[in-house]
Amino acid sequence: MRNDNAKWAAPLEQNRADVVGKNARLSLQPLSRQTMLSGPAAQCLALADQPSASGWPDIARGESYAIRLRRDRILAVNGPALTDGWHERSGVAVSDMTGGYAACTLSGPRALDILKTGTALELALPSGSAMQRFHRQEVIIYRWQAEDTFRIHTQRGQLESLWGLLAALVVK
């Protein structure tokens, strides 16, 4: 029976240092709340108290915002506290995902090129949802505050492989 402790390096600390390379920086992005809302788009936004939700290549702004994941689903970031479950009046399903997704920030003039090693996304190619695949891994990618600052969320269990891929590209 195998012991693969050495083959799979232990995960990095949660307070890990930023990875800095030429024209690019990678950092872990702590978020205090993430909420998944499914239902009619307008109702989801109303419940999450957001004016709109960002897809690609929208730039989300501020500390509290919403990201479009599907036709009928948004992710509210740092939004209001909501009860999990069915919200009868709005017809919206709510689940807390604060810990379910981990996020990191990739920024700098080279950031988009780094992303384009693993996805076919283009600024000129808008998309209703921010869902993407980066080197075959399911991720949420959107811009935040600036043209060249990207926030990338992934299911927490996949953070280590996402981080490893990005870190290698950043320091290249």
Added chain:
Amino acid sequence: MKRVEGLGLIDRRTPLNFSFDGKPYQGFAGDTLASALLANGQRIMGRSFKYHRPRSVWGAWFDDPNAIFDIELNGFHEPNCPAATTYLEEGMQARAVNATPNAHSDIKGLLDKFNRFMPAGFYYKTFMWPNWHLFEGFIRNMAGLGRVENVAKSGYISEQHHATCDVLVIGGGAAGLAAARVAAESGRSVILADDHREFGGGLFRQGGLVEGQTPVDWVTEQLSAVTAAGGLVMPLTTAIGVYDHNLVGLVEAHAFGQAPSLHRIRAEQIIMATGAIDRPVTFANNDRPGIIAVDGALEFLARYGVLVGKNIAILSNNSLATPAAEILRTAGAKVRLLDASTGPFTAHGGKSLNAISQGTERIPCDTILASGGLVPLVHLWRHAGGKLSWRADIAAFVPAKGPVGMQAIGAANGTFDLDVSLSEARGENLPKSTYTLRPIQPDLTAKGRQWIDFQHDVTLKDIELAARENYTSVEHLKRYTTLGMASDQGKTSNMAGLAAMATLQGKSIPETGTTTFRPPFVPVPFEVYRGARRGQYFNPLKRLVLEPELRAAGAAMAEYGGSLRPAWFGSGPHEITREAIMARRAAAIFDASTLGKIEVIGPDAAAFLNFIYYNTMATLKPGFIRYGFMLTERGAVYDDGVVARMGENRFIISCSSSHVDGVVARLEAWRQDGNNPDRVFIHDTTPNWPTVTVTGPKAREILESLDLQIDLAPEAFKHMTWREGRFEGAVARVSRVSFSGDTSFEISVPVATATALWQAALAAGKPLGAGPAGVEALSILRAEKGYLIIGKDTDGDTMPHDLGFSIPRQKKTADFVGDRSLHTENANRADRKQLVGLMAPPGAAALPTGAHLVEVTLGKRRSIGYVTSSYHSPTLGHPIALALIEGGAARMGEDLTVWHMGKQSAAQVTSPCFYDPEGAALHA
């Protein structure tokens, strides 16, 4: 062969040392290995595949099939590098492939003497007795080109990129440059790619001025204009294939030893300006070293300053011969022009040429430059599904009906005059073409061997033989003779071969047909297709929130169903038994975070799950949990798990760890296809809720010290119910379900609280003799109880009634997934494999998992089932096993024969539940 002062794009101030077949040479920066060797007077660069004939270069770029080297530089070894496209680097050690000891004097050259015994396809007619495999090793050692070193190439990683553009221009010759400039200056985004280090394509070899400028100046101006207009210019970049929906694979070469990069370019418009190459002339001894393509010789001169001969005969059928002769004369050669359409010609000489003859006339020469006309490079056009048409005036196939968004210009389109080509590229009116050609066809009566495929040693006689034996379709010809299957993929041999077959059959070339061109355009390393998908990143594992804690507690981490989980804790696999005993005597603490937590939310949730599950879920009450099977429409068990009802409109599915993604996908498919998607939603919250499971007789005691604010008394908190509590201020969902057979609690908390919960549980368990346990111990515990693992204790045909769950099949009236398939002839078979337990006789070892149960009829053993799980039970002190056996449920108590790798043993059929069959421990 010599360098000509003042000619070429090489950097004469930077000499580079290299070796070939062990001998040292010197070239210049900008040389290819082929040009550097020619400049050193070294003509023999390789041996042919079959007869080991000495060969020199035919072409100056990718159309050379002859000079192929294994190269070593700084400890990096690469097989099968074409000498004509490998740029020279300091210290390169090159060796001709498939030559012993070297290309100049290869002992296998003797094989050529026996060529008459080895015509095309000779191996199909012999080597049948006693069998082919006996001869194969010998043949295989004779075949093959380069040698691979069996070492991993660390650091050899291909960069991968994606990009889009309005216009992708492939080929940076005159037409490509002009087209790229027009497109870029009209405001479109342009990528211009060329496989050479310098742009310019055939411009340099054509000599003279381009629109009043030297070729170098003109090219520089065009490139500056493209760049200034925002275009991207990519040298050393080959388009290897055009794939569906206008995706082009561009492979960008780097220094030797560095993996090329792959750019996947999605272009609105693809402009193919890939040029043309010379077609060889089929004549006797036309494979002799020193017989070179006209355009190849001009390339060697123009790009590398190498004049390939002193006394040159040009054997050509087209109007480009005269200007070529002028250029060569200017460079210092003596040139004689011969009309290739007159024939028959014979080359004379061995390793060096000394003459060409026509009839009785013998013309001394040291070099023959041949051209049977230009052949447009239409490979990419064919990749994209474009059609070709035959142009008799230039005796070539040219692009016809095109794929959407693709256009051919310049020589690739059969436009061989510079001015016409430029006008075509710029969309202007076309001047009249001056290129003319006299058709040629091979002379079937000529004496001596006439070579069609230089690398594969296919001669005109081989094609005659193929025709005689009725291998006349182009594909049969190719496959039977191996014509065009060499590493140049027929770039040189294709037209000559077609012409030969056409002549033999008295047909025209278009009637004879053309072969399909397949990507890649030139061979590229496998690495190009890999990129980041390697090692740990080839299917990366999911990682647990608690992994640092688990490692700190001594976990041995291993792969289970796509996640890295603790196999056991402590010093080795012997800990598994200790953990299992601990779990039965006190309690075990597991990380069960990978179990699914799929929320199904909405007013239709109950009806939806009732349809999805075999078991009736509509009647499940809030606060309660029900075990159930999810079936495929074919009735096979896909997953088992428990469903907890959180409220009127909310359920949580806890499915098997490895099935989370699959279950979510199935639910989503049924939700959108066949249900009202506004009334039920699927949220996969698995990663949001790490789970710590405490199981065993002391489990309740441990939970009590966690202060979860739940009444844990057995009558208040029963098996198969759940409660919401708090842990350190956060929500804690506690389910009383068990996979061990003992009282168990699964505690799910938010990610931020998980570490504290784990530590608190361990601290509370320690004084009670409880501690952490891994997946392996849990596997034993569940098998003792007869709990199954889908995919291990079931196969792709197992239905719920094979597992003892028959009631919904008989009683459930509402439709559910897979329902009808539970009543087919197959589902009603009496001999279906059913899950049972097995007991080995006292003192026997555990049965091997995967052993079969057999019955013997008429002396023949027949399998009636197999062992799916087997362990030594630490609780019971003897081996136990689960098995799928034909009609197993009716065989209780039966003694069966076990068969494993030829050895037999005995076992008795029992209930699959070995531990606590009454359920006292479970409900305690």
Added chain:
Amino acid sequence: MLLGSVVYITYLDASPLIVPHWQDHMTNKYSAFSLFRESLRGHKGWQPAWRSPKPQAEYDVVIIGGGGQGLATAYYLAKNNGIKRVAVLEKGWLGGGNTGRNTTTIRSNYFHPESVALYEFSLNLYENLSRELNYNVMFSQRGLMTLIHSEPDLEMANRTVNAMQLNGIDATIISRAEVQKRAPVLNFRDDARYPIHGAVWQGRAGTARHDAVAWGYARAADRLGVDIIQNCEVTGLLTEGGICKGVETNQGTIRAARVGSAVAGNSSVVADMAGYKLPIQSYALQAFVSEPLKPIMNTVALSPATGTYFCQSDKGGVVIGGALDRVPSYGQRGNLPMQEDVLSGLLEMAPALANVKLLRHWAGIVDVTPDSSPVIGPTPLPGFFLNGGWGTGGFKAIPAGGTIFAHLLATGTHHEISQPFDPSRFTSGRLVDEGAASGIAH
């Protein structure tokens, strides 16, 4: 030494133990001796491998599809069933479909007794096929290993190998050391993503020259009087009173007492002509070959974890295959996503090949059934019979498929081997699903 070998080979092959299957004084028979004799007279005496006849108005049996299955069916109809008025209609060039596009693996290491009966029968026929057809199909019994990467893999390997042994197949489990001895180019690093614990080994498995199988059957069938008609595309079925009486083609109407379809990659299209649907979805399956290399791999290795398998051809090219493209397709070309999957899989298996160059890749269209087993049997249209749905496994089954389909066409009833593969199994639910038992179905 070299020359000695050539003479030795010539001597061996000239052995009088070869018994000709037909009496003929022309240079029809292939042998080392006839090759030697023809070599001395410029190879002028070789006869055409097959004729190019014009179609006759009527045959006893017309077979649609001149691939391995169709040609073998015609050969066995003439040889085993005594039916010689047979035509094989091929819309392009014979052997140009999946027969000429596959990765040539031949094996019988199957799990279910029904599959074993079929593929083991085929393997047995392959073992004597070169001599039977008097055409060297280069069947090379170099063995096939299915790698075992983990303990669950080993448990599953036990289950399958025991099943095979009980069914009389020469399968064993070999150790990691044994794997390394047979295939040192594989990845034996301890930290490999998919480490090698051992392998399931079938020594009698191997590869054959795909074109030669088609050509050998074509030549042998032609000698028995079968008309092989190339460039003859079937455009419709001729029915009279609800019974199939022949076919319409671009070369005119051809009548036949029975019509058989053996058109891998087009089964649904031909079924559509007969007016019924099949349980088949068609996909592209890609294959890859590298530039020729000196021998580095002497067996066939398959990794269920990476979805890739490879071997080395006699010419020296590394021949690679993997899973189906994921998009239903009739376009005989491959696409990048699967190329990336298969070739990255190859390099996980054999990292030393990273800078070996891909020479070309191509695709065939495979007809995939829900249980990945073939469908053979009568159809709803009387007089019209089906041999299809072989998925990725048609090549290795050519001799068996031909024999049983010939039996079906000659007698109208199943051979005992083909009975379990009757299309009725989808109604009864008695599928023959090897999916779980074999890593990649071939």
Added chain:
Amino acid sequence: MQRFPCPFCGPRDEREFHFAGEAGKIRPTPSAAQSDTDWATYLYEAQNPRGPSREIWVHTPCQEYFIMTRDTVSMEVLGTEQLRKETL
């Protein structure tokens, strides 16, 4: 690499999509009342056309199921429709 149009996300690479079956195949109800033959037809029979083909696909990143009409020979995408009846 083909490019398919997700009705919600727009054009995306082939790798993000899964073929989910032919369009227009409705699960027969009540399933218990189906004959063996009808059930087998629903489960297994396929149009599998050579040429234009109407199919159900899912864009896996955003989980949108939709109908796409493609040519199975040329790989040309001929159109898409939403699977669900009303747009949100």
